[in-house]
Amino acid sequence: MTGNQFRGPVNLLIFDLSYNYLGLGRADELKFITSLTNCSNLNELSIQRNHFAGPLPNSIANLSTHLYFLAIGENQISGSIPSQIGNLINLNALGIYSTFITGFIPTSIGMLQNLQRLYLGKNSLSGKIPYNIGNITQLTALDLEYNNLQGSIPLSLANCTKLLALSLSRNNLRGTIPKQIIGLSSLSIALYLSLNFFTGSLPSEVGNLKILEQLDVSKNKLSGEIPGTLANCKSMRELYMQGNAFRGDISSVFTTLTSIEFLDLSYNNFSGKIPKYLEGFKFLQYLNLSFNNFEGEVPKQGVFGNASAISVVGNDNLCGELFKATDGFSSANLIGAGSYGSVYKGILGRIENVVAVKVLNP
Incomplete structure (x- = not known):
């Protein structure tokens, strides 16, 4: 210049x-x-x-x-x-x-x-x-x-009724999750509350999050059953609830969340059968149900057909194709383990096809 x-x-x-x-x-x-x-x-x-x-x-x-x-x-x-x-x-x-x-x-x-x-x-x-x-x-x-x-x-x-995204993860916050906050209907991008010390149940007001795409309440001290109002959250793409003490049967909880891509319910106390309707969730890329109390047969179609996209380890009452083939993912069938997961030897079906089954590390 x-x-x-x-x-x-x-x-x-x-x-x-x-x-x-x-x-x-x-x-x-x-x-x-x-x-x-x-x-x-x-x-x-x-x-x-x-x-x-x-x-x-x-x-x-x-x-x-x-x-x-x-x-x-x-x-x-x-x-x-x-x-x-x-x-x-x-x-x-x-x-x-x-x-x-x-x-x-x-x-x-x-x-x-x-x-x-x-x-x-x-x-x-x-x-x-x-x-x-x-x-x-x-x-x-x-x-x-x-x-x-x-x-x-x-x-x-x-009072912040225009909030689209709220992240309070990885702090030392305590107490219950206020229903006034988790019920903020403006939230559409993300609500991150993970890695704190929140207690109590997930408020039913979570059903107000009808346009929210990502919810993470993982690794707290939350308990109780998942409120049925979660069914209102039809825009949900990612839901992380692992590492809490949630309990109950989830057979009817997620039926309407057909846009879900990532769902992690591991390390809780969920019980009952794994919902078969999850087979029809065409966007579901990752499903972690490990270390709960699920029972019965593991579905086979949809995301369940991709061993690298699903984890069901730590559910001792499950039966199904891969669970039986690896003898319940027993250590005797462990071939190797790395930072991303473990590989088990499995024997499938009556003709005894030998396969390698990789399980992601939860």
Whole structure:
């Protein structure tokens, strides 16, 4: 731009350094943010996916109130989120994810009432989720996964009636899953609650998730039977319930979930027969029913015809083609094991065809 005759002040609106290799991992590399506080009309600041290190300066809360996009994730940034982050009242998207940020989520975040996307996942945040996060009623996406957050899910999140995706997985959250949250009918993309310490049953309000595609409540301490209202969730493509203490007969629970692609019910206390109607689920690619109390014959058609797509190990009362052929997947028939699963020798039918049966590692 040299050699021109430009006139007037320089007005910086967008400062974008994202997706580069900037930064040397030094402690003072974010000082330049302080100088940007003089840019009174700055709209966007993005330094995500670089090699910047050092503490996040408190001056970031003094950036232009015109700022609507702030993304600093996927760096080696440390420190805490400035307590005055609520000053940035016009933020539409805030991304501070995959860093070394610690401390609490500041309560001032509830002042960001224009915020639609909030990504604070994959940090080391602790403390409770601020109750006034429910003041951000324009939220469409909230990601707090992979932190050390404690306490319960704030009921105020029920005010966020535009939420499309909510991820609280891999924290230390406890208590029951609030019916007001799992009943948010706006959720259409994903609801991730796995790897916490939730107890109690799955609320019947789960049936409000009629347009939800992905639900993950795996590896908690949930119990009881699956509510029949789950049948309303006809858009469900992925459902993960493994690693809980769910019980009961599922013979009529999933009949309407014909769009399902991935279904994992392993490591629970389900009983009864494996539903034969699952044979007709043409989109079903992965089915894990292992380590339950299922009994009777294993269906043979559909997904059951693909040994690499289904696991039924750990159900001692099952009978069927592959289960009998491998003597109940006994260790005596184990040929080998790797990181992805185990291979068993099986003898099929009266003519005693010898086959190798691979079982995915659940």
